[in-house]
Amino acid sequence: MAKVKFTIITLFQDALAPYLSTSMMWKATKNNIAEFSFVDLRDFGLGPHKSVDDTPYGGGDGMLLRCEPVFAAIEKIKQDDPTAKVILPTPAGQIWCQSLIRQFAEKIESQEENHFIILCPHYEGYDERILTLVDYQVSLGHFVLTGGELPALIIIDSIVRLLPGVLGGESSAIIESFSEGNTIEYPQYTKPADFRGMKVPEVLLSGHHGKIKEWRESHQRPSQS
Numbered sequence: 001m002a003k004v005k006f007t008i009i010t011l012f013q014d015a016l017a018p019y020l021s022t023s024m025m026w027k028a029t030k031n032n033i034a035e036f037s038f039v040d041l042r043d044f045g046l047g048p049h050k051s052v053d054d055t056p057y058g059g060g061d062g063m064l065l066r067c068e069p070v071f072a073a074i075e076k077i078k079q080d081d082p083t084a085k086v087i088l089p090t091p092a093g094q095i096w097c098q099s100l101i102r103q104f105a106e107k108i109e110s111q112e113e114n115h116f117i118i119l120c121p122h123y124e125g126y127d128e129r130i131l132t133l134v135d136y137q138v139s140l141g142h143f144v145l146t147g148g149e150l151p152a153l154i155i156i157d158s159i160v161r162l163l164p165g166v167l168g169g170e171s172s173a174i175i176e177s178f179s180e181g182n183t184i185e186y187p188q189y190t191k192p193a194d195f196r197g198m199k200v201p202e203v204l205l206s207g208h209h210g211k212i213k214e215w216r217e218s219h220q221r222p223s224q225s
Contacts, residue, residue, distance in 0.1 A: 002109040002163055005035040006156050007084065009073050010120040011052070013038040015149045024166055025157065034160045039077060044069035053123050062124025070119065070130050077117055084115040085135040088126075089151030091144055093137030096155065100138075105162035118155060120148030186216040 008016060019025065020036045028034035045052045046068060053063040078084055094100065107113040119134070131137070140151050161167055189200040203215045 001031075001033065001165060002111065003033055003035070003114060004108045004160065004163065005037070005115045007037050007039060007077055007115070007117045008120065008152055009039045009041050009070070009077075009117065010149060010152070011041050011122060012120075012147065012149055013040060016153060019153050020156070024161055028160050028163065028166050031165055033163050033165050034156075036156070039073050041065075041069055041073055044072040044076075056124070060124075064124055065121055065126040065130065067127045067129050070126070071133065074117060074119070074133050081115050083113070084117050085113055086117045086119060086133050087136045087138060087155060088119050088121065088131070088134045089140065089148045089155065090121065090126075090137050091139050091142070093139040096138045096140050096151075096158070098158075101158045102162065104159045108159070108163060118148070118152045120152050122147045184221040186219040186221075 010016060016038065021029070025034065025036070029036065041052050042050045046066070052066060052069045054066055056062070056064050074086060104113075119130075138151075138155065140154060145151065189204060193200045193205060201215065203211050206212070
């Protein structure tokens, strides 16, 4: 069975650990499909205050992550696993979409790549020279967050859920939004069949699998992105 390891470099481990120890991520860990570990960037900080950031050359507001602590943290991790790939969440990166996520999942299943270091940037950004260490730059969209922790969770969750043995049904990760092209999954219903006058379409109650398949295919919705 394929297994993936994520090592997250962050200043805020406490913001990440609860999510990664619940629900499907807990199941993936329990079943030895995924492993999560944390590296505190502050451990590699400079001076008595363990500084990891400084003001940008040329002036401007905010602070940038410095090269020294980031290089030291990544190099320390790679001493144990030189094959680990570095992911950087950044607005300048490739848009994180389902087809790209599947590529990562396929690499893990084939064991082509099975260890990812996710660097969580903070402050105003990072020293550009840090990019020399980065294998994948990814963006969640055209907006800016205060840090990389939320993107890190989204990246991890979206990959891990596609690995065999994580979701309940065999086809759960296939028959869903964005599985084929830029479409949203068809509408779905559960009991009761009539709720406050809003009724489940009759075809879904018919038991006729062919007609149900036709209805679902005809009711896939285009993404509004």
